[in-house]
Amino acid sequence: MFILKDGWMDGEGMKLWLEKLWSKRPGGLLKNPALLVFDQFRANVTESTKRLATKLKTHLTVIPGGLTSQLQPLDVSVNKPFKEFYA
DSSP states (O other): OOBOTTSOBOHHHHHHHHHHTGGGSTTTTTTOOEEEEEOSOGGGSOHHHHHHHHHTTEEEEEOOTTOHHHHOHHIIIIIHHHHHHHO
16 A cells, blocks of 8 residues: 555555655665655654665654644645645
8 A cells, every 4th residue: 555545654655655756766776875854754764664765875864743844844735735625
């Protein structure tokens, strides 16, 4: 499952996203080092996500709780209204 019916990502979805999309970004096929910034959502910080990111030469950074609205403006201004509209 890539995205659950309620619009939330699960661990398997995160793995698929990393393998099928993130790894194909510019520089991804060459495994150029990259930085990926996440919030603390559980699917983003699992050991399997961390292992796969390391394999893809991706450094993970986690936004501390309570700062998502300041550091991920699209999560507030686009994603939240979109999910509410389709819920």
